[in-house]
Structure formats: structure tokens, C-alpha cells
Amino acid sequence: MSTELKSSILTESGTNELEIIEFSLLKKQPDGSKKICYYGINVAKVREVIRVPDTTDYPNAQPNVLGVFSLRGKLIPLVDLASWLGVPTENDLENKVVIVTDFNRMANGFLVDSVSRIHRISWEEVESPSQFLEASDQDCVVAVVRQNTNLIMILDFEKVIADINPELSMEKYDVTKDKRVVIDDVMMAKREAKTIMVVDDSAFIRRLIENTLRSAGYNVISAKDGGQALDSLTEFVRLCNEENLPISEFVDGIVTDVEMPKMDGMHLVKRLREIEEYKTTPIVMFSSLMSDDNRRKAIELGANDTITKPEIGRMVGLMDSFVLNIEPPEGSGSTPAPESEE
Incomplete structure (x- = not known):
């Protein structure tokens, strides 16, 4: 069989x-x-x-x-x-x-x-x-x-x-020992001014991503699934409209899984790109299911880039690239988007 x-x-x-x-x-x-x-x-x-x-x-x-x-x-x-x-x-x-x-x-x-x-x-x-x-x-x-x-x-x-x-576990990765990632007073100060939302239903994976981003200097908030993330992000929009503030007062970038209860990552990206305040917010999808087809679909729906688990070592480089507009070091940055099929 x-x-x-x-x-x-x-x-x-x-x-x-x-x-x-x-x-x-x-x-x-x-x-x-x-x-x-x-x-x-x-x-x-x-x-x-x-x-x-x-x-x-x-x-x-x-x-x-x-x-x-x-x-x-x-x-x-x-x-x-x-x-x-x-x-x-x-x-x-x-x-x-x-x-x-x-x-x-x-x-x-x-x-x-x-x-x-x-x-x-x-x-x-x-x-x-x-x-x-x-x-x-x-x-x-x-x-x-x-x-x-x-x-x-x-x-x-x-x-x-x-x-x-x-x-092979992502637990072994230590961003402070990664020579591809610059960690000095200047870069730490730049990252400390930015907030990243991490969306993942696995408490184990969520903690690893949070620790990696925080160790590099970023402020981190989190959500346990796409539904909770959308609720929080929608509330941020309401508060911004009330106070006449830019959305970056609350969040500067998003890292999301694909498989999650209530709302998966693909649908979350699709919904966020329909909201004016999030049309240009950097979104990186971090998933164990990032085949070429799934990567193509993520990019089509509006994700800026994707990372295949367990390549957590690319996380900070991509955030620096999209959130701080700093070109990532060779080997840690963006993967070219797949060519669209005719």
C-alpha cells in the first residue's frame, strides 16, 4: 500500500x-x-x-x-x-x-x-x-x-x-553570533524604533522568532493566529484614525506563518492588502510549506518575501531590508520572486 x-x-x-x-x-x-x-x-x-x-x-x-x-x-x-x-x-x-x-x-x-x-x-x-x-x-x-x-x-x-x-532545530540559531547581522549601537537604536508583529499558532516557533528579533533590537508584539492578528491590526487602524497618526506608530512590519486556526497566513495577507493603511506594510511569510507554488501565491497576494522554515537566520536581514531600507548582507536577504507563469 x-x-x-x-x-x-x-x-x-x-x-x-x-x-x-x-x-x-x-x-x-x-x-x-x-x-x-x-x-x-x-x-x-x-x-x-x-x-x-x-x-x-x-x-x-x-x-x-x-x-x-x-x-x-x-x-x-x-x-x-x-x-x-x-x-x-x-x-x-x-x-x-x-x-x-x-x-x-x-x-x-x-x-x-x-x-x-x-x-x-x-x-x-x-x-x-x-x-x-x-x-x-x-x-x-x-x-x-x-x-x-x-x-x-x-x-x-x-x-x-x-x-x-x-x-536541525531553529533553537540553535543565535542572531548575536551571526556575522551577517550587524549588531552595534547604531543598528540597535534603529531597530529599537521599529515594531514587528509576529503571527504564529505554535508557541514554540513564536518564541524563537520573537527572541531572534528582540536580540537584534526590534520591538515585538505577537498574535497566536491570523484572526487575532487581524483584530489587533484593525484596532490599530481605528486608533490611528482617531488620533490622526500613521500606522507605523503601532507596527512597522509583520512576520506571519501560513497554517493557523481561525485565519491562515495567506488569507491574512490578502485581507491586509485590502486595508489602505497596510497596503505597503512589509509582510514576510515564514512557513514550513513554502514550496515554489506557495511562494508564488504569497507574492501574488502581497507578501514582500517568504522564508522556508527552519531558515530563521534570514529573518533579521529581511526585516532590516524592508523596515529599515538597509540592503541585507549577501546570503541573508531576499530571494528573487518566482517568475509568473504565462
Whole structure:
């Protein structure tokens, strides 16, 4: 069994919709019974679903990595997702499947008990987990979807990957040690006069972006999803009109994710560019899903540039370029926009 999956929703014009794959883990209860736990992942992150492959042990691998396997000429780590989540399940590989993902420019395999269906939904139907629990850097759930009587937990797969492969984690990046970024009294003073809004539903990723920008001198405000960001930015417009102030009194630039509850990043960009005060505000999209097609769509909708996670090292250079009009050093700045198709 091998099922290849593709989604074109992100490349549509800010529809604020997504497709999620519903999968499950069969949790063993203390009394011997079993409980189905429902989870989800954006179809755009999934390459295919396969039977459990033969794996080869990898020396000194993280405890939740079962080994590596070869698929279409590429070596891919196999992660025991139930083990990482702390969900006890049967060790019956014959009846399990593997979700092969492709994002952050990496391929990974995740062992699960079953994959059931694909749901096409609006981001407005996706709820933030913070209404159930207080968000923290340790959260592994970024969103919740209600389907019939079930709650489907959308997992933070970027956090899973960062945990099993710390060498590739954005946590290792320190802007103060990046020779491409100028950090002196003059530049710090220039950045301290500017405010950047960071929009990301993952508390883990949001903290990393905030810390990077603040360490370089920028003032930072944040929002946990596109809906909250639009509400705040709309309120800024109201206050500016009341006091006859420029919008830069409140915000000078925006960094936004794509996948978010209530309103995704593509739709947020589209809505902001329809508001006069934000027609020229610098917007950079920072996402694990920034394929060539998605980058093209982001630029068409009005984003100034895009960054593919985990390239957080480009963040300050781009902000300097768009917010301070300072040409970024070679290797840290803007990527040429993709040529439009005839």
C-alpha cells in the first residue's frame, strides 16, 4: 500500500481553507481496554502513506526514532509518534502505517495505527488549543478540529522534528553570533524604533522568532493566529484614525506563518492588502510549506518575501531590508520572486 497525497488549496487565492488527514493511535488503557485518539496533519505536509517498511538501526538515534528506511532513493527516519507523545500502544507493526511527510525541506516517516480520511474545512472551524489549556513552549498541539463527536488534535510536527533532531532545530540559531547581522549601537537604536508583529499558532516557533528579533533590537508584539492578528491590526487602524497618526506608530512590519486556526497566513495577507493603511506594510511569510507554488501565491497576494522554515537566520536581514531600507548582507536577504507563469 502506498497512497500519494497532494493538495492545491494553499495555492488557491487566499480561500482560508485546508485539508487535513485524520489519523489515529490506539491507546492501551490501564484496565486493558483501548481508546482511539484522533489526530490530524495538513495534507500539504504529507507526501504519502505507506505500509511499515523494513528499517535499519541508526547509531545513537533519539529514543523515539525506530531507524531509517529508504524510499525513492532517499533515507528517511522513522519516528514512533505514539512513543514521542507518551501514548502506550500495541507493538504490532503488521497493522500500522507510516505517514511520510515532506516539509522544512526534510522528509520524515511517522508510525501511526491508522489513517482514516481527509477533511476539507475552513480555518474558521479550526480552534486554538489555548481555549482548553494555557499555551506553552512544550505544547505539541497547535489546533483542534471538531468532527461529529470527536476532537481531532492537529499536532505541531515542527516541534516533533526539532525534538528528535536538535542539530536541525531553529533553537540553535543565535542572531548575536551571526556575522551577517550587524549588531552595534547604531543598528540597535534603529531597530529599537521599529515594531514587528509576529503571527504564529505554535508557541514554540513564536518564541524563537520573537527572541531572534528582540536580540537584534526590534520591538515585538505577537498574535497566536491570523484572526487575532487581524483584530489587533484593525484596532490599530481605528486608533490611528482617531488620533490622526500613521500606522507605523503601532507596527512597522509583520512576520506571519501560513497554517493557523481561525485565519491562515495567506488569507491574512490578502485581507491586509485590502486595508489602505497596510497596503505597503512589509509582510514576510515564514512557513514550513513554502514550496515554489506557495511562494508564488504569497507574492501574488502581497507578501514582500517568504522564508522556508527552519531558515530563521534570514529573518533579521529581511526585516532590516524592508523596515529599515538597509540592503541585507549577501546570503541573508531576499530571494528573487518566482517568475509568473504565462
